[in-house]
Amino acid sequence: MKITTQSLCGTMVKEIAAISGENVAKCYQCGKCTAACPVNMAMDILPHQVLRFLQLGLVEAVLNCNTIWICASCFTCAGRCPRGVDLPGVMEALRAILLRKRGFSRFKAGDMPRVLNKGMPEQGIVSGFRKYTK
Amino acid sequence: MRRIGVFICWCGTNIANTVNIEGVTEAAGKMPSVIYADNYKYMCSEIGQSMIKEAIIKEKLDRVVVAACSPRMHELTFFKTAAAAGLNPYLVEIANIREHCSWVHKDKQEATGKAIALIRTAVAKAARNKELWATQIPVECRALVIGGGIGGIQAALDIADAGFEVDLVERTPSIGGRMAQLDKTFPTLDCSACILTPKMVEVASHHNITLYTFSEVEKVDGFVGNFEATIRKKARSIDLEKCTGCGICWEKCPSRVKSEFDEALVMRKAVYVPFPQAVPNVPVIDRASCRRFTREKCGICRKACPAGAVNYDQEDEVLQKKYGAIVVATGFDILDLDDFGEFSYGKHPDVLTSLEFERLVNSSGPTGGRLLRPSDQSPPKNVVFIQCVGSRDKSRGKPYCSKICCMYSAKHAILLREKYPEAQAYVFYIDIRTAGKDFEEFHRRAVEEYGALYLKGSVGKVFPDGDKLLVKGVDSLSGHAVEIEADMVVLAAAIKAKSDAPQLARLLGISTDTHSFFTEAHPKLRPVEAHTAGIFLAGACQGPKDIPETVSQASGAAAKAIILLSKDNLLSNPCVSEVNESLCTGCLSCIKVCPYGAVAEKTIEEKIHGKALKRRVAEVNEALCQGCGSCTVSCRPGAVNLKGFTNEQIMAEVDAICL
Numbered sequence: 001m002k003i004t005t006q007s008l009c010g011t012m013v014k015e016i017a018a019i020s021g022e023n024v025a026k027c028y029q030c031g032k033c034t035a036a037c038p039v040n041m042a043m044d045i046l047p048h049q050v051l052r053f054l055q056l057g058l059v060e061a062v063l064n065c066n067t068i069w070i071c072a073s074c075f076t077c078a079g080r081c082p083r084g085v086d087l088p089g090v091m092e093a094l095r096a097i098l099l100r101k102r103g104f105s106r107f108k109a110g111d112m113p114r115v116l117n118k119g120m121p122e123q124g125i126v127s128g129f130r131k132y133t134k
Numbered sequence: 135m136r137r138i139g140v141f142i143c144w145c146g147t148n149i150a151n152t153v154n155i156e157g158v159t160e161a162a163g164k165m166p167s168v169i170y171a172d173n174y175k176y177m178c179s180e181i182g183q184s185m186i187k188e189a190i191i192k193e194k195l196d197r198v199v200v201a202a203c204s205p206r207m208h209e210l211t212f213f214k215t216a217a218a219a220g221l222n223p224y225l226v227e228i229a230n231i232r233e234h235c236s237w238v239h240k241d242k243q244e245a246t247g248k249a250i251a252l253i254r255t256a257v258a259k260a261a262r263n264k265e266l267w268a269t270q271i272p273v274e275c276r277a278l279v280i281g282g283g284i285g286g287i288q289a290a291l292d293i294a295d296a297g298f299e300v301d302l303v304e305r306t307p308s309i310g311g312r313m314a315q316l317d318k319t320f321p322t323l324d325c326s327a328c329i330l331t332p333k334m335v336e337v338a339s340h341h342n343i344t345l346y347t348f349s350e351v352e353k354v355d356g357f358v359g360n361f362e363a364t365i366r367k368k369a370r371s372i373d374l375e376k377c378t379g380c381g382i383c384w385e386k387c388p389s390r391v392k393s394e395f396d397e398a399l400v401m402r403k404a405v406y407v408p409f410p411q412a413v414p415n416v417p418v419i420d421r422a423s424c425r426r427f428t429r430e431k432c433g434i435c436r437k438a439c440p441a442g443a444v445n446y447d448q449e450d451e452v453l454q455k456k457y458g459a460i461v462v463a464t465g466f467d468i469l470d471l472d473d474f475g476e477f478s479y480g481k482h483p484d485v486l487t488s489l490e491f492e493r494l495v496n497s498s499g500p501t502g503g504r505l506l507r508p509s510d511q512s513p514p515k516n517v518v519f520i521q522c523v524g525s526r527d528k529s530r531g532k533p534y535c536s537k538i539c540c541m542y543s544a545k546h547a548i549l550l551r552e553k554y555p556e557a558q559a560y561v562f563y564i565d566i567r568t569a570g571k572d573f574e575e576f577h578r579r580a581v582e583e584y585g586a587l588y589l590k591g592s593v594g595k596v597f598p599d600g601d602k603l604l605v606k607g608v609d610s611l612s613g614h615a616v617e618i619e620a621d622m623v624v625l626a627a628a629i630k631a632k633s634d635a636p637q638l639a640r641l642l643g644i645s646t647d648t649h650s651f652f653t654e655a656h657p658k659l660r661p662v663e664a665h666t667a668g669i670f671l672a673g674a675c676q677g678p679k680d681i682p683e684t685v686s687q688a689s690g691a692a693a694k695a696i697i698l699l700s701k702d703n704l705l706s707n708p709c710v711s712e713v714n715e716s717l718c719t720g721c722l723s724c725i726k727v728c729p730y731g732a733v734a735e736k737t738i739e740e741k742i743h744g745k746a747l748k749r750r751v752a753e754v755n756e757a758l759c760q761g762c763g764s765c766t767v768s769c770r771p772g773a774v775n776l777k778g779f780t781n782e783q784i785m786a787e788v789d790a791i792c793l
Contacts, residue, residue: 004616008587008618026578028578049612
């Protein structure tokens with residue numbers, strides 16, 4: 001993969017910025033998000049790399065990674081980011097783009113009673129809504 | 135029999151951890167002539183000094199040895215302590231048992247033995263110390279400032295405002311220096327000329343400042359408080375008094391040469407003013423390119439000048455001036471990029487240095503402030519900035535960080551976007567260094583508000599691709615290779631010392647580092663003084679610096695100069711050479727080795743067997759002598775002695791170590 005003037009001018013980055021309300025240029029790549037992420041071991045690209053790829057306009061690489069689905073939306077990264085980057089918001093925007101393209105939500109409000117049981121942490125339910133609904 | 139007191143310092147744990155203090159104290163007490171030995175945790179403290187004072191009085195000590203740190207640190211402290219107790223300070227001797235012993239050794243037993251030997255040496259020397267008195271030297275209350283950039287301007291104004299006369303010598307036809315070439319300044323984006331020109335005008339109109347532009351310092355003799363400089367005022371070929379600065383001469387001049395001020399991006403005339411706000415606003419004739427001088431033809435400017443100010447017969451003027459202090463503010467150059475072929479600099483017109491870019495965005499520059507590509511005069515869309523071109527480069531450039539490039543490149547990225555909102559800046563960097571007030575915020579603004587894309591990594595090659603430049607680099611953060619089709623490439627070339635800095639250093643008798651930057655007397659605590667007393671440093675001639683740092687250092691140098699000039703007299707160092715005329719054979723080898731010109735020959739008359747005989751001997755000028763001791767070692771009959779370090783004292787030291 002090569003970064004060129006063309007790839008850097010993609011429009012997709014603007015869409016992600018519009019959905020998330022976040023300017024990815026704020027990130028200076030310290031890697032705090034990755035260091036703090038409790039599920040980074042399962043990710044194919046690391047959270048800080050998601051932001052770097054977006055800064056470079058490499059949107060395809062980000063949309064095809066498993067990271068955005070592994071992300072538990074726990075907000076640890078956002079809580080510790082020295083630049084105040086809302087990375088969970090960016091992750092959500094990336095998922096929303098894919099879900100909107102796909103056209104359906106995996107997780108509907110009607111399904112709620114079925115999955116609700118004592119073993120399901122509340123954050124898991126909220127996270128599920130975040131991750132699998134458009 | 136002397137009455138010597140030895141005082142041993144622990145220096146906290148610095149000495150005490152490696153040297154057995156009690157053992158050393160006991161051994162010192164048994165040394166010849168030592169009647170008192172004691173130790174304390176911090177000899178330099180108030181309590182430690184009181185110990186010494188009390189012992190001098192109580193024990194009637196007539197010599198004192200302090201075994202502590204280097205004499206560079208605290209010799210003066212202990213001199214003052216002794217003087218306060220009524221003892222001539224030159225009867226105090228320092229044994230350096232820290233830098234020369236505890237810091238460089240690990241084995242306590244061996245270090246203790248060495249500390250004892252060093253103290254024995256100092257005791258042997260101290261026993262032969264004689265009382266010495268400093269003499270007074272008058273101070274010439276005028277200052278010389280070399281270099282008319284912002285550093286020199288600030289230093290001259292500060293010294294002049296303190297009420298002292300200042301001569302400001304500038305080599306080029308106008309003062310202003312590098313700052314005059316700049317468009318905006320980081321991190322406030324102030325217009326550089328707008329904040330500089332009022333100071334330039336102030337220099338020109340200040341009643342205490344005499345401005346010598348197009349002039350050079352050729353020679354400096356003398357010493358602190360009494361320098362004598364030779365200044366060559368090069369022939370301007372224009373009468374400064376008559377010229378009105380109307381500009382007709384340079385309009386009519388048929389010769390064209392590359393403009394130094396505009397970084398050779400445009401041509402200037404042979405008779406020229408470097409830039410519109412030049413001070414003085416009087417042209418000079420560049421005789422190397424003027425047809426009148428190269429071919430004995432032409433003469434148009436003289437015919438055209440309505441004021442009759444053109445004078446082809448003007449000659450260089452050589453002035454002799456006396457000064458008490460000198461401030462050196464000669465600035466910097468940028469690295470020659472011949473060794474960096476991969477960037478195509480010099481081969482493609484759209485590959486520029488940052489200073490050239492600065493001229494291109496400047497409203498007084500070659501494009502009137504419209505940033506256009508030199509190749510086709512079109513506005514650039516994609517501009518690649520490459521950092522650390524020759525900086526932090528041990529093999530082809532300079533190992534140091536040029537300090538200002540991170541910030542001016544962020545500024546350039548912002549200026550680019552302000553001129554052309556659609557343009558994109560790419561910045562290849564190795565590290566971003568923004569240590570300065572509001573610097574990091576400024577850099578982040580370039581990234582977040584002005585959309586500059588920062589790519590961590592180097593550029594391997596820049597080459598022409600149609601009417602564009604293909605830049606091949608890497609983004610090491612993502613691990614991807616990068617290819618950018620650029621319209622313009624801007625190289626942050628390393629800052630280097632002026633190529634003639636070593637010559638100026640020799641002329642002034644100051645030192646330079648391995649990169650020819652002038653060295654300060656102490657990197658932390660004496661950052662504006664040169665090693666030679668009375669000479670002060672300001673700005674990038676001492677190391678890469680931005681404008682606020684240069685101005686601060688210049689004001690610091692000015693303050694130091696003012697301290698010196700405000701004294702009527704200076705105390706001289708009494709440790710100077712003296713000639714024993716009865717031993718001197720008149721070979722005068724001491725004159726040859728003296729770096730300060732302090733030894734001269736004289737003729738004396740002696741009566742030998744009733745006959746009057748004339749004889750040639752050497753004589754030391756105590757005001758010029760710096761006490762280096764070169765003459766003493768060159769003297770074959772041993773007639774020259776350095777007071778405080780006589781041959782007898784040195785031999786006693788050697789004996790004390792060896793015997």
